[in-house]
Amino acid sequence: MKQSILITGGGGFIGSNLCEYFLDKGHRVTCLDNFATGHLYNITPFLDNPNFTLLHGDIRNEEDCHKAAQGMDYVLHQAALGSVPRSINDPITTNAVNISGFLNMLVASRDAGVKRFVYAASSSTYGDSENLPKVEDVIGKPLSPYAITKYVNELYAEIFSKTYGLETIGLRYFNVFGRRQDPNGAYAAVIPLFVKKLMNHESPVINGDGTNSRDFTYIDNVIQMNELALFTENPLAINTVYNTAFGNRTSLNDLMEALKKYLSLFDHEIAAVKTTYGPTRAGDIPHSLASIEKAKNLLGYTPQYSMQQGLKKAVDWYWENLKNKK
Template identity: 45%
Template sequence: MTTALVTGVGGFVGVNLADSLLDDGIEVRGIDNFATGRRRNLRPLRDSSNFSFTEGSIGDSDLLGELMNGVDYVFHQAAVPSVPRSIEDPMTTTDANCTGTATVLDAARAADVDTVVVASSSSVYGSTETLPKVETMTPSPESPYALSKYYTERLALQFDELYDLDTVALRYFNIFGPRQDPNGEYAAVIPKFVDLMLSGDAPVVYGDGEQSRDFTYIDNAVEANRLAATSDVSGEAFNVGCGGRVTINELVDALNNILGTDIEPEYDDLRPGDVKHSHADISKAREHLGYEPVVEFTDGLERTVSYYRG
């Protein structure tokens, strides 16, 4: 039986990825310390006899060594997310995302794992005016979080060169969908807006709302991870998006349309480190991984609202 280790399995991408792997009869081992993941996310996974979970840190090399024994694929999703959080606390972000990634990769090398797929971020591009963003562009990370994600992917690709460990880095573009935490100061924009607007409250838009994002439904990120793990490609970074962009104002309008509401957002100052526009060129992933978005933005947004209504 194929065996996969998912780091950060209690997180948004990790739990959805684990769910998909289990549906296909793959044995899944998960690890999370719940610094940002949620215990409640694991409840449906525990019903599967093919799932095992260990509470612990990816900084524990001995623990990772045990978990990776006999593993075919590692999906490294564990991280401290959020640009604003990294600006307020760069040490925690750097330690978890950089040192943690190094520990995961080194344990995978020692265990002779087939492939490691690491989660990077579109934030590595920075505020370049050139759109869409292509992998050949020179990265320009503008926050500790973005810098940590660039380190994550570069270290992974270096392991491919130095140790003959197959590695792939995926630059996520604003992933959203069910099981994403809508609460807290650092919540992502879509779950936070949905949660507020379901309660009849106004969402807060930072800036004029004309900044745009390539919002990418979670099923697309899961598909990209699985394709990356089983492909013959190694030592490469790929954009994972839908290849379009939606402004924050358009997002509010779309949510009002789905919810049948007419809620006006409140506007506040721009936050430091936030990029103006995010738009993925997905031609490289399409060509080398066979990646195609399986759920487009509007359909994904409707599914997300339905989940939070439930």
């Protein structure tokens, strides 16, 4: 059945992949974005699709949010200012987008009678908790302004579910990577940043000694989780949060070796590029590993791509799309 789905931040990495997926499924998709971090070229292929609508707008503007939410069956809220270092450098803007903007979208969704509000939460919510794997109901204290904003999102979503009856589901993303993730800018994520450096035969910089580990999660696993959260009919599965990950962790040193391995299939000189080590970043946690049992049990989540499988596909995409821009 064709549904009307609003995707905030639809011009971004995750948002544009969600736009593409749900358009391919035959749904009506509206993208709301101010392109502060997203890119128009991510969604240019969809502009001629009669089921696609682009709204230039800002979630900090209440009018934009209400206009976007009108007539929507579902909201996939991806719009946010990511990056721990960005939030440390500019906590006020991060707060305005991630908390005030989030609240604006909740209110707009409530007022428009949206069936369900699925939002991008974050593994940063686990903060200083040292428990591994990370289980949804055991969190620590936030370690950055960004982490605070994402935890507040969960608190607001819970209140809107209890007070107004708006169905909400939060997806705590764990280091998502894949096609369309931007390698440029001061706050580029680690995988596209490393790929770009290696393709240019420049030394990538690992923060710390490289033993820090992450649960790197391929974009197609994240798309699966969003679809399951959007359409689940299990009453026990709504008004809660889920880890969105594969359930394995990889050290930064091992990540670097895998990237060199896959990229050197295209350019053998990449295998010899040296890695540089720098200071540990403020606000970083040493290790991250998700338990995905809750998502498996309540949503039927079965991630299809391991880190290695996803990395191979991502590298192929980057080589095809960056090789002429080196």
